[in-house]
Amino acid sequence: DAGITQSPRHKVTETGTPVTLRCHQTENHRYMYWYRQDPGHGLRLIHYSYGVKDTDKGEVSDGYSVSRSKTEDFLLTLESATSSQTSVYFCAISESDKNYGYTFGSGTRLTVV
Amino acid sequence: QKEVEQNSGPLSVPEGAIASLNCTYSDQGSQSFFWYRQYSGKSPELIMFIYSNGDKEDGRFTAQLNKASQYVSLLIRDSQPSDSATYLCASRQSREYGNKLVFGAGTILRVKS
Numbered sequence: 001d002a003g004i005t006q007s008p009r010h011k012v013t014e015t016g017t018p019v020t021l022r023c024h025q026t027e028n029h030r031y032m033y034w035y036r037q038d039p040g041h042g043l044r045l046i047h048y049s050y051g052v053k054d055t056d057k058g059e060v061s062d063g064y065s066v067s068r069s070k071t072e073d074f075l076l077t078l079e080s081a082t083s084s085q086t087s088v089y090f091c092a093i094s095e096s097d098k099n100y101g102y103t104f105g106s107g108t109r110l111t112v113v
Numbered sequence: 114q115k116e117v118e119q120n121s122g123p124l125s126v127p128e129g130a131i132a133s134l135n136c137t138y139s140d141q142g143s144q145s146f147f148w149y150r151q152y153s154g155k156s157p158e159l160i161m162f163i164y165s166n167g168d169k170e171d172g173r174f175t176a177q178l179n180k181a182s183q184y185v186s187l188l189i190r191d192s193q194p195s196d197s198a199t200y201l202c203a204s205r206q207s208r209e210y211g212n213k214l215v216f217g218a219g220t221i222l223r224v225k226s
Contacts, residue, residue: 031212042218043157043201048211056211090156099164100205100212101147104156 003027006091006105013112019078021108023091025071031094032074033102034058034066036087043090049074081112116140119202119217128226132189136202136217139183143204146185147214148176151199160200161187192224 003026013019023032033048035058045058047066055066063085065077078085088109092102116139126132138146145164149157163169163176163185175188185204189196199221203214 033213040218043216045213048213050211058213094212098159099145099147099162101145101159101162101203102157102214103159107156 004091004093004103004105006089006108008108009106010109011111013081013110015082015112016080019081019110021076021078021089021091021110023074023076023105025074025093027093028071029093029095030071031100032068033092033094034064034074034076035090035092036060036085037090037107038087046076046089078110081110083112086110086112117202117204117215117217119200119220121218121220123221123223125223125225126192128192128194128224130192132192132196132222132224134187134189134200134202134220134222136185136187137183138185138202138204138215140204140206140215141183142207143215144207145205146176146178147203147205148174148185148187149201149203149216150196151201151219153198157201189222192222194224194226197222197224 034046035043044060049055049068091105094100147162148160151157161176163178169176173190177186199219201219202217206213
């Protein structure tokens, strides 16, 4: 299975502070994604990347930015955290041998107080 | 908005019975469909994918696809308490849209021993 790790696993931060979540993969996959998961809303796409420096917005991108300067790393930044961004964040990679289905990281539980 | 709809459940079945999970999708351009299992507090795990009309079997799991009706289902035979989880259905958009998956909100399955 693909190696995909997220850090940190848990974070508590204060409203108004910037926060960066990291996703790291070990197998040179082109496509990477950031989702958030909330009760009643399921998994919603924040941003995705289709290559180094190539990113695009998802359905809930407001208040978030991303960067991908290396194939293996995809960073998600909350520019000024708000309580509505309290959520579980999942990174995923798309694997061609699974018909481009995703493998997810373990998730980051973020609490904004 | 391209949508994937699932009954939220919970669906309760006795141990040893067949669990039937259903999903409909709105995007006629979707070609591939995925079933994920998610245990509480864990990340989603890919169980099966299907892209041809008909049935696809893998052990106790059978995925069924009917493109004319825009309907996908997952059957779990000989259900076990360890199958109790949330099951997410997803459809894949085309490469020009980033191979993105659109997820349903999930169906909670409870298998009672």
